[in-house]
Amino acid sequence: MANCDETIAKLYEYLDRELSPAERREVEGHLALCPPCREHFRFEYNVLSLIGKRCRETAAPPELVARVRKMCERAPSDP
Amino acid sequence: MADRSLEQVNDPCVGAEGLTEQSRSQLEQDAIAHIDALYRTALRMTRSSSDAEDLVQETYLRAFRSLHQFAEGTNLRAWLFRIMTNTYINDYRKRQRRPTNTSLDDIEDFYLYDHLVDSVVQPQSDNPEEEVLERLTTANITDAIDELPEEFRQVVTLADVEGFSYREIADVLQIPVGTVMSRLFRARRRLRKVLYDVAIESGYIREMASDGQL
Numbered sequence: 466m467a468n469c470d471e472t473i474a475k476l477y478e479y480l481d482r483e484l485s486p487a488e489r490r491e492v493e494g495h496l497a498l499c500p501p502c503r504e505h506f507r508f509e510y511n512v513l514s515l516i517g518k519r520c521r522e523t524a525a526p527p528e529l530v531a532r533v534r535k536m537c538e539r540a541p542s543d544p
Numbered sequence: 545m546a547d548r549s550l551e552q553v554n555d556p557c558v559g560a561e562g563l564t565e566q567s568r569s570q571l572e573q574d575a576i577a578h579i580d581a582l583y584r585t586a587l588r589m590t591r592s593s594s595d596a597e598d599l600v601q602e603t604y605l606r607a608f609r610s611l612h613q614f615a616e617g618t619n620l621r622a623w624l625f626r627i628m629t630n631t632y633i634n635d636y637r638k639r640q641r642r643p644t645n646t647s648l649d650d651i652e653d654f655y656l657y658d659h660l661v662d663s664v665v666q667p668q669s670d671n672p673e674e675e676v677l678e679r680l681t682t683a684n685i686t687d688a689i690d691e692l693p694e695e696f697r698q699v700v701t702l703a704d705v706e707g708f709s710y711r712e713i714a715d716v717l718q719i720p721v722g723t724v725m726s727r728l729f730r731a732r733r734r735l736r737k738v739l740y741d742v743a744i745e746s747g748y749i750r751e752m753a754s755d756g757q758l
């Protein structure tokens with residue numbers, strides 16, 4: 466069974482879904498038994514979700530989209 | 545690198561050999577579907593909306609020119625981001641005037657969590673830390689990212705906003721996966737410190753107490 470330090474060291478790889486299934490199970494095994502680590506993971510998950518959610522509110526300006534679309538209308542006839 | 549098609553991005557050869565009009569047009573449409581993601585990332589890299597627009601436009605220009613080199617089945621999104629990164633490095637980076645603080649790397653690993661848990665001493669609700677987080681606006685967060693050095697802004701945006709895997713980020717930035725991981729870790733650590741400072745400055749955290757008292 467992994468201890469707290471080993472589990473916290475894998476926090477981001479776990480949240481980024483970069484761990485192998487075996488490593489994942491080990492982290493989840495610890496989290497199931499350790500409320501402080503669970504709380505820490507939940508908090509970082511919320512921070513990451515918030516950063517993603519807020520930043521993805523920004524879209525490309527319509528004029529830029531129009532310019533790029535126009536560019537690709539011409540592109541096929543380019544030599 | 546594993547993805548060979550990505551290595552030909554800078555090939556100046558122009559032409560549409562081997563690409564039917566129909567598949568070219570389809571690829572163009574597929575590429576344009578990523579414009580919001582490219583623009584957001586360009587905005588964080590250049591920190592200027594006019595530069596970001598120019599960068600995205602230049603990226604598409606190069607992408608459309610190199611479309612015949614794009615091998616079907618490869619990662620179109622990563623390919624576009626790679627073109628944009630190369631364009632940025634070659635044409636835009638030297639324009640960056642705004643200095644970033646590259647020192648100060650001795651921050652605790654989980655600054656925001658450690659400090660929020662300590663600061664919010666009198667929980668008004670079940671999840672006081674989450675309430676502080678929810679008050680952070682888009683401007684708060686983008687300004688905080690813009691405080692980071694360039695290499696940190698890149699990895700944070702690619703990973704945390706656009707959801708690229710470590711492997712994809714390594715391909716986009718042409719750095720080893722291990723470097724992606726350590727850079728991303730340090731970038732997130734810095735960002736959490738800045739977000740904590742923002743939360744204090746904005747008054748989102750009022751119960752400041754170094755000794756645990758209100």
Ligand SMILES: [Zn+2]
Pocket residue numbers: 468469470472495499501502503
């Ligand atoms: Zn634990």
